[in-house]
Amino acid sequence: MKKIFLMVTLIVTVFTQQIFAQDGKATPLTPLLTSYYSLKNALVASSNQDAAASAAEFGKLLSAVNMKSLPAADMNAFMPLQEKLAFDARHIAESKDIAHQREHFGDLSANFFKLAKAVKLTGEAVYYDYCPMKKSYWLSAEAPIKNPYYGSQMLTCGKVSETLNK
Numbered sequence: 499m500k501k502i503f504l505m506v507t508l509i510v511t512v513f514t515q516q517i518f519a520q521d522g523k524a525t526p527l528t529p530l531l532t533s534y535y536s537l538k539n540a541l542v543a544s545s546n547q548d549a550a551a552s553a554a555e556f557g558k559l560l561s562a563v564n565m566k567s568l569p570a571a572d573m574n575a576f577m578p579l580q581e582k583l584a585f586d587a588r589h590i591a592e593s594k595d596i597a598h599q600r601e602h603f604g605d606l607s608a609n610f611f612k613l614a615k616a617v618k619l620t621g622e623a624v625y626y627d628y629c630p631m632k633k634s635y636w637l638s639a640e641a642p643i644k645n646p647y648y649g650s651q652m653l654t655c656g657k658v659s660e661t662l663n664k
């Protein structure tokens with residue numbers, strides 16, 4: 499009887515964890531998304547300083563991820579991207595030139611979307627937007643276009659190419 503009770507408890511625990519994982523609440527990678535959005539918003543506002551600070555924060559979070567705390571599938575998705583993301587984050591953090599920051603942001607966004615597709619970072623919608631002039635993508639939490647590659651010069655240029663969690 500006790501054994502059965504333990505087994506039921508175990509099954510319920512595993513099941514609950516899966517629900518949490520589906521909600522995106524359980525993954526230690528979720529703070530990366532929040533930090534990515536800060537970086538994106540800094541570029542929308544054309545602030546090279548805020549972009550540098552956000553990218554530095556993003557880089558810190560990247561290196562703080564404990565691989566062992568990730569489920570195997572999430573770890574397999576994250577491992578090949580960690581270095582690439584860190585490379586672009588470092589360049590953005592160390593640059594004061596917003597054009598240069600935006601170059602790296604393009605690569606960072608493409609790699610970060612690979613992660614967002616493989617790992618459920620959030621239960622909220624994630625919009626993957628495309629800028630045809632820059633031929634680059636970015637992630638956004640909101641449907642209305644706010645272009646981080648041109649800021650106020652061309653704020654609404656672009657379109658949603660893909661939406662996650664919707």
Ligand SMILES: [Cu+2]
Nearest residue numbers: 589590598602
């Ligand atoms: Cu660079």
